[in-house]
Amino acid sequence: MQALELKIPPVVLVVLFALAMWLVALWLPSVALPPLWGQGLAGVLAGSGIAVALAGVLAFRRANTTVDPRIPQQTSSLVIRGIYRYSRNPMYLGFLLLLTALACYLMSAAAMILLPLFVLYMNRWQIAPEERYLLEKFGAEYQTYTKQVRRWF
Template structure:
């Protein structure tokens, strides 16, 4: 399973999950659940997801470090300011919120069921390998940061 670690860019993974959610919703219309205000809820999650993800990107840009999560060895600094005071993975949290927005819009149980799979995949194949590298590179500073700030929220 190590072969999957850091291989799929998280943005591509989010797009794949979005496509799978849409496909499942089309294939299982009987699993649709009516939700009042679904467009409003989807809009709120969309805006929130975009703001959080972009805040993470901007923090990395300000620190002059790579935003490509497939190459954590290119990290030049430990980013712990801004949005990173609240989440160690705001870009991934933003993607999750965008998928949640789609789930609200689709309102299909099968599509919603993919959200925990996204989190599990990200934790195992993206975040855990990143954390191993960051701990090795930044040592006690990263360990202290992990003790202060949660992985997702």
């Protein structure tokens, strides 16, 4: 199963999950919510997701390290400042918030069921390999960081 590790760019994975959510929402009945309520919540979640993900990207840029998680060997520094004081994976958290916003916009409880699958996939095939590499490269400093800051939030 290691063949799947770090292979699919997270942005592509988000697009694939968004497409799956849209298809599920088409095939299964929607949640009975007033449209403006679902759209309002979707807007708040989408804005939050974009802000959280961008804060992660900016922290990486400031540290002059790669944002491409498929090549962890190009990591030049351990980023633990800014939003990384609260989440070890703010970019992925931002993506999750965007997918949650989509489910709210679609008003689809069925689409929401795909959200835990996104988290499980990211934990197993994206985050776990990244964490192994970071532990190997940064040792005790990374281990201390993981004890202080949670993976998602």
